[in-house]
Amino acid sequence: MELWQQMIRDSVHSVDQLVEKFGIDKTVAENLDEFFQARINPYYLSLIRYPGDPIWKQCVPDRAELDDIEGFEDPLQEDAMSPVPNITHRYPDRALFLTTSQCGMYCRFCTRKRKVGNADKISMKELESAFKYLEKHTEIRDVVMSGGDPLMLTDTMLEKILKRLRQIPHLEIIRIGSKMPCVLPHRITPKLVEMIKKYHPIYVNTHFNHPWEITPESSKACEMLANAGIPVSNQAVLMKGVNDDADVMKDLFTKLLKIRVRPYYLYMADETRGANHFRTSLDKGLEIMFKLRGHTSGLAVPHFVIDAPGGGGKIPVLPQYILHRDEDRVVMRNYKNEVYVYREAHLDQKAANNIPVELVTKKNGSNGNGNGNGNGNGSNGNGASKKPKNYKENIDVPELFPMSKN
Numbered sequence: 455m456e457l458w459q460q461m462i463r464d465s466v467h468s469v470d471q472l473v474e475k476f477g478i479d480k481t482v483a484e485n486l487d488e489f490f491q492a493r494i495n496p497y498y499l500s501l502i503r504y505p506g507d508p509i510w511k512q513c514v515p516d517r518a519e520l521d522d523i524e525g526f527e528d529p530l531q532e533d534a535m536s537p538v539p540n541i542t543h544r545y546p547d548r549a550l551f552l553t554t555s556q557c558g559m560y561c562r563f564c565t566r567k568r569k570v571g572n573a574d575k576i577s578m579k580e581l582e583s584a585f586k587y588l589e590k591h592t593e594i595r596d597v598v599m600s601g602g603d604p605l606m607l608t609d610t611m612l613e614k615i616l617k618r619l620r621q622i623p624h625l626e627i628i629r630i631g632s633k634m635p636c637v638l639p640h641r642i643t644p645k646l647v648e649m650i651k652k653y654h655p656i657y658v659n660t661h662f663n664h665p666w667e668i669t670p671e672s673s674k675a676c677e678m679l680a681n682a683g684i685p686v687s688n689q690a691v692l693m694k695g696v697n698d699d700a701d702v703m704k705d706l707f708t709k710l711l712k713i714r715v716r717p718y719y720l721y722m723a724d725e726t727r728g729a730n731h732f733r734t735s736l737d738k739g740l741e742i743m744f745k746l747r748g749h750t751s752g753l754a755v756p757h758f759v760i761d762a763p764g765g766g767g768k769i770p771v772l773p774q775y776i777l778h779r780d781e782d783r784v785v786m787r788n789y790k791n792e793v794y795v796y797r798e799a800h801l802d803q804k805a806a807n808n809i810p811v812e813l814v815t816k817k818n819g820s821n822g823n824g825n826g827n828g829n830g831n832g833s834n835g836n837g838a839s840k841k842p843k844n845y846k847e848n849i850d851v852p853e854l855f856p857m858s859k860n
């Protein structure tokens with residue numbers, strides 16, 4: 455047995471352990487176990503610094519899960535978009551392929567609780583119909599292996615799947631969605647990466663949510679993947695009490711870059727049953743994004759998305775940067791709340807000259823003189839007086855997020 459498998463075996467998972475280790479009332483612990491079982495391996499457990507900290511919140515069952523009756527079992531309608539068992543085909547050229555129900559740690563916010571945990575929630579026998587579907591659908595060029603966590607499979611089983619996928623000529627890329635680099639980095643062994651790299655191009659999407667998860671062990675795991683030519687990206691979820699803070703997020707994303715992991719997505723938490731206590735307002739996410747963009751490398755700024763309830767797919771959301779748009783120009787704010795004008799390409803030179811490129815540079819949401827062009831008379835000072843079409847003198851610059859120290 456490999457070390458990581460032993461660590462899975464040594465995980466906190468029983469009702470008695472929940473009572474003993476975390477002081478959860480026995481009846482509540484039984485109900486929580488019934489709702490969604492716990493699995494906290496010794497490595498992830500060792501990252502907890504104090505009760506209720508961001509690591510604890512992600513892995514220790516909480517009675518608030520039982521109070522949530524509003525959430526959905528399958529908020530993203532993955533099952534409704536499943537033409538055969540273990541495949542979700544939502545987007546035109548890619549498909550999700552569920553390969554196991556097991557994970558190295560069971561995240562309390564998991565959106566796929568209905569599929570994850572008990573070994574029988576995903577039947578390995580049913581993988582055959584999934585392969586057949588992928589073979590038949592030549593429009594699918596990108597398959598995302600998920601679960602559960604595909605890296606919970608043994609190297610032998612994982613290789614069988616990869617080999618079979620690589621026999622499908624139209625599958626250009628294979629992505630492996632795995633939280634193991636974060637929750638049980640011991641799974642990333644030299645033998646595993648040597649095997650995976652035979653099936654390139656392979657990408658790994660991993661899932662760090664807090665900077666405390668970046669440890670010497672997880673850094674080594676990500677570097678091993680990167681050294682094997684496997685690009686690693688991160689998908690984080692915005693969660694109350696875990697990472698709903700711009701400084702925490704900036705710390706997480708910049709540290710990820712240092713271990714060669716590209717922050718890829720930041721998700722609003724899904725409307726999953728039992729996870730309502732993790733949800734934040736959309737404004738909180740927008741505020742965090744506003745405090746990242748421009749304040750740190752663009753590489754450290756993920757796409758902020760809502761995975762639309764009902765299966766609408768990922769929808770990007772952005773803070774309001776465009777303040778006004780007409781046929782001739784776009785008026786925008788930058789990361790410091792300064793306002794600038796971009797002139798449309800169709801303008802003739804005279805009309806273009808009448809629109810200054812820089813409208814106003816006063817900080818914190820004020821446009822300074824309120825006339826929208828920075829010189830008080832609608833002219834750019836070179837004598838041009840013709841106003842472009844739909845020229846709007848007064849542009850109201852609303853307050854956005856108060857600028858923090860970063």
Ligand code: SF4
Binds near residue numbers: 561564601603
């Ligand atoms: S690793 Fe992924 S699938 Fe597994 S419990 Fe966590 S969020 Fe759910």
